Amino acid sequence: xxxxxxxxxxxxxxxxxxxxxxxxxxxxxxxxxxxxxxxxxxxxxxxxxxxxxxxxxxxxxxxxxxxxxxxxxxxxxxxxxxxxxxxxxxxxxxxxxxxxxxxxxxxxxxx
DNA sequence: TCAGTGACTGACC
DNA sequence: GGGTCAGCCACTG
Numbered sequence: 195x196x197x198x199x200x201x202x203x204x205x206x207x208x209x210x211x212x213x214x215x216x217x218x219x220x221x222x223x224x225x226x227x228x229x230x231x232x233x234x235x236x237x238x239x240x241x242x243x244x245x246x247x248x249x250x251x252x253x254x255x256x257x258x259x260x261x262x263x264x265x266x267x268x269x270x271x272x273x274x275x276x277x278x279x280x281x282x283x284x285x286x287x288x289x290x291x292x293x294x295x296x297x298x299x300x301x302x303x304x305x
Numbered sequence: 306t307c308a309g310t311g312a313c314t315g316a317c318c
Numbered sequence: 319g320g321g322t323c324a325g326c327c328a329c330t331g
Contacts, residue, residue: 203327222313226326234326235313242312244329258313265312 203229207241208248210301214255217282218299219291221259228301243268254278261294 210225222238231237238256242265245251254275258264266275266289276286285292 223315226313231326233314235315236311236325237313237327239312240310240328253312256312259315263312268312 204241208251261291263289
């Protein structure tokens with residue numbers, strides 16, 4: 195497409211998040227960087243805020259750069275995000291993913 | 306139409 | 319080594 199609509203950014207974010215393998219997590223910054231907008235990590239967060247209308251988007255697999263579940267309150271409860279991650283085999287301590295670096299998935303790494 | 310806000314990040318002091 | 323600041327862009331009032 196010759197022109198990138200603002201909403202396309204959201205759709206691309208969703209697309210990247212959907213590619214995150216089960217049992218892995220990624221970061222807002224990684225997604226933003228992958229889309230060529232590393233400085234716009236907040237936009238990824240905003241996209242996640244709007245991702246509620248996209249059930250296919252595993253937003254719980256997106257954390258900040260240190261593996262902290264900063265967006266957990268947006269899941270309808272402070273423990274929902276943690277529970278979802280634990281069901282995928284993660285261990286959450288103090289709102290942080292244990293061994294975050296080991297489960298970190300970089301967009302484009304699956305290829 | 307304008308200004309403020311937000312699930313972040315990197316750089317600077 | 320730790321805290322503060324600015325930047326990015328879309329949505330809402």
